[in-house]
């Protein structure tokens with residue numbers, strides 16, 4: 082028996098040593114691996130590199146090129162065309178970033194400026210290397226800005242965006258559920274009073290202007306002043322994020338959008354909220370239909386005409402551009418694009434809707450209209466039904482389609498018990514805005530409103546297990562108008578005839594609950610046309626007429642559901658329990674509420690059921 086290094090046997094022959102030297106040999110230098118059972122500290126597999134840099138370079142495998150290389154095709158040819166394709170892409174991005182007053186802007190390069198090349202340098206490699214092909218706009222009057230590089234981080238993955246956020250953006254953390262916690266800065270809600278729309282010869286006639294309209298005018302020149310401010314700001318940075326994505330799951334009415342932003346938070350938010358193109362779709366993306374310049378960290382100049390604060394969110398429909406200055410709240414981008422859809426879609430006789438949408442197992446579709454905070458996301462996310470979308474839809478001649486690729490849920494007081502699907506969607510990849518968490522465990526406290534009431538989670542729609550992909554469905558059977566009544570006036574549910582539906586759709590009563598819009602601290606009675614007046618572009622009657630026509634031709638039934646206070650106002654009674662609202666909604670979906678007995682209320686003439694058959 083040999084003791085060796087602990088390999089003792091009991092001597093009964095049931096155990097034998099592998100062949101090889103009995104005594105371990107201490108080797109130095111060129112010891113080969115796996116030479117027979119020698120057990121010492123260094124015997125594990127070793128890496129086949131000679132420097133640490135080489136080791137690090139092994140870690141990342143090159144991504145598949147966006148242009149598929151044909152099997153058996155000439156590899157050299159394919160490689161050239163991939164480079165060519167990337168050059169075209171950079172040219173397009175460079176055009177987006179170009180200043181309109183200087184002849185040359187910065188040189189646009191792809192990749193992270195902090196990423197070292199194999200030779201240890203950080204300056205871009207000229208004319209070689211697929212990840213760092215360079216595009217420099219036509220030379221003209223030279224300024225310092227034209228001598229610098231702007232690195233473009235193009236359609237990064239969530240993992241890459243996490244790293245960018247955590248490395249460079251203060252207030253970015255990974256929470257214990259895997260989400261990326263971010264801070265949106267001073268603004269934690271939209272700023273509708275700072276929204277401006279360019280009034281030109283076309284929009285003058287087409288859009289809704291004046292009292293009650295969300296479209297506060299600015300002229301073309303002022304837009305260009307703000308655009309230049311945003312572009313110069315973005316170009317002054319070492320790097321910008323560019324997202325090329327789609328809006329609208331209806332393939333015939335899909336819109337290509339480009340978002341240029343300065344923060345990984347913004348890029349990940351839009352990655353989640355817009356429709357994510359496949360590699361192949363990206364390859365043929367071409368020129369975007371609409372571009373957002375988000376320079377939210379940089380204020381607008383208050384000496385500029387039409388500016389009433391340091392925040393400005395500017396829409397120019399003719400140029401198909403939006404500029405954001407002075408607010409980092411990501412919801413501005415989402416709702417800015419929604420405004421664009423509210424303009425483009427009705428032109429195609431398609432109705433755009435601020436609504437959630439889901440579908441039962443039998444294909445029955447329900448729309449959930451409602452102002453911010455009334456329960457569109459909460460109630461369209463229903464474990465027993467397929468989720469088509471939570472916030473923005475189109476209703477065409479053939480049915481409904483979601484405009485977005487993700488959901489934006491309020492998470493104040495979120496609980497696993499009451500909203501399990503939303504709870505579980507908050508995981509790796511999800512952006513968690515303005516939440517508070519334990520400094521050590523990183524566990525989120527959804528009840529903590531220290532930063533804002535309007536805490537939010539933005540996640541791709543497929544994070545909801547029963548999402549319907551593609552997010553389209555047939556014509557709606559039920560149209561549910563949600564109102565969060567803070568004054569205890571509305572009954573929990575009533576059935577509406579078409580005239581009542583139009584009345585409610587146009588008046589859009591709800592109580593604005595704190596949070597989503599800047600400055601709202603306690604429930605305020607609001608009348609918001611089309612349940613989202615802040616985003617409509619045309620006169621409310623245009624949308625209402627289309628809705629009436631569609632509901633009539635499809636025989637949809639409308640309901641008014643109060644998700645607020647009943648039998649006692651805010652501060653006195655309690656908000657209607659979510660479980661109770663869900664039962665009402667279930668009874669609408671199943672058809673049982675349609676069969677109930679109704680009595681007419683004296684004041685509004687609402688048809689309210691005398692009893693609700695509660696299932697389950």
Ligand SMILES: Nc1ncnc2c1ncn2[C@@H]1O[C@H](COP(=O)(O)OP(=O)(O)OP(=O)(O)O)[C@@H](O)[C@H]1O
Pocket residue numbers: 451452453454455456457458459460471472489490491492493597644645656657658659660662
């Ligand atoms: N009876 C109820 N019905 C619906 N939601 C309720 C009810 N009681 C409390 N809530 C809470 O109200 C909030 C509704 O927010 P939700 O995100 O669904 O609003 P939304 O209509 O999607 O708004 P937005 O357009 O701003 O995204 C959630 O926080 C939900 O938990």
Ligand SMILES: O=C([O-])CC(=O)C(=O)O
Pocket residue numbers: 270271412413415416452453454472489597
């Ligand atoms: O836009 C936002 O910030 C959130 C939202 O969905 C709304 O207000 O309707």
Ligand SMILES: [Ca+2]
Pocket residue numbers: 457458459471472489490491
């Ligand atoms: Ca929502």
Ligand SMILES: [Mn+2]
Pocket residue numbers: 435453472
């Ligand atoms: Mn909304």
